Amino acid sequence: MTEFEFLKGLRTRYSLSRTGDDCAVLPFREEADLLLTADMLVENVDFRLEWTTPEFLGHKALAVSLSDIAAMGGTPKWSMLSIGVPDKLWKSDFLDRFYEGWFGLARQYDVELVGGDISQVPSGLVVDSTVGGEVEKGKAFLRSGAKPGDKIFVSGFLGAAAGGLKLLETGTRFSADLSENTLHLLEAQLEPSPELQLANLLEELDIVTSAIDLSDGLSSDLNHICNESGVGAIVKTNLIPMAHGLMNHFPPNECLKMALDGGEDFRLLFTVRSNRVGMMDGLDVTQIGEITSESGRMVLVRDGRRFPLHPHGFKHF
């Protein structure tokens, strides 16, 4: 049983109506809804201390939750940060540097640390970050609103975080004297930037029909949108914006796989009604395909041929 299947069972058994999107949406004030998201990062599952710095890790622990707020078109407001610390790190300057990274990102987006917990763990650092945000009432981007004919967009470039991970796995370590291309890939993996500015622009334009952040990988996250919206999708390979520097390090087929299935890019994947596509001009977004009526069926077009696109992204467990 995968994590996804387990959560699906839980949703059904206990009639959980607010789970299944990037954030829970709760009534808040007259003009705003409350957004809530939690992300747990576990040592040697989600990160390795030898591959990153305490500052990067503090940054990333917050960034992954801010990305969920962006995926809903919201603005983050506060965070609760719980951290389980092994004795070895407690006795070092790890926590000071971790919080420095955390607050560096928090200041950029006016996120206030309002609480949390700190606990000893026998081994293995664990960080659980809960972030609360706001979105205009009834205007949160959901996974469930895509309609046949809608155009599919992604922001930025894809595969960088997967490329960075591959470099780390094969021995490259972060260091300021690496080439710009290599640094770009490593930073995408270690110090990702949430798409909050773009999300706010899209929210103001009021044209998004469904959205998700690319945390599991394009094929998996597009599959979430298809499942929740009861639609299918067609994606054109040649339209996918590949991360700079990927081609310098990996063969073309591997680059495509990273862009399609690689997780943790934290770019936005979203759909727009076809007659509104013109409003995307000037934004750092790329149209990569279209929503179809073939429920649950994803198709990849490559060199004029059609292939089934399966969700192959990152799975916990």
Place this chain on the structure above:
Amino acid sequence: MTEFEFLKGLRTRYSLSRTGDDCAVLPFREEADLLLTADMLVENVDFRLEWTTPEFLGHKALAVSLSDIAAMGGTPKWSMLSIGVPDKLWKSDFLDRFYEGWFGLARQYDVELVGGDISQVPSGLVVDSTVGGEVEKGKAFLRSGAKPGDKIFVSGFLGAAAGGLKLLETGTRFSADLSENTLHLLEAQLEPSPELQLANLLEELDIVTSAIDLSDGLSSDLNHICNESGVGAIVKTNLIPMAHGLMNHFPPNECLKMALDGGEDFRLLFTVRSNRVGMMDGLDVTQIGEITSESGRMVLVRDGRRFPLHPHGFKHF
């Protein structure tokens, strides 16, 4: 450096104004404030799987956070639950039973599970529970409001959870055929009940000047109130309500130590202006002493003699 000292340093360095109480208090609606609390429970630090059941653990993971809401005089509304699960437990019925215990308590208080995260961990179960609640605007019980002359009250009976822990440490295991006294102590440790009803009553009476839940132990938690309020306290030993069954298992001195320093009773410790003490009649609460003007000084009166009372409760790290 203790957890408490570290958090104090963090509060100063980053000017965190909303930490230091049982919950953060944030503006919410016109008539209500939002309460937020997070608690991390770690295997072999906060619990042992051999000593408890998955259902008890699910119950307790929520109960500790509900107790924080009670300590602020609030009403819980929703929860985000993050859980890091080792492979061995993932492959068993552990999670099904854990959530059964969690939802059993959640239903009692209409707490809605709105999200969270689930992740693999290499070893050692980790649970992080965030609970959001509401309290009448400006009416949250704080640790900082005690004034000299206020009377000190506790709810229920003290030392039961510490007694239960001691029994578990010395080999007793939960089983329905134990004596009622023994079961009472074990249940206090394994399946604690938050004081939400009492908190709501006290909130309506509008007479509490400061409050905290007894999670670290009476001596430590009273010390938190004294520090945050800039006052001292005098406590009379013979007034402390000892848990039923403690005396059947432990010598009198050890019972007193459990009632004074034992953690996790999750009863309320609070102060009331002396001219309002009559309003406590009929409530399951006991007056155990008085707030004094001797800032930071706690005194224990035993057999007519005065002793310094030091915070000796549970410390993480």
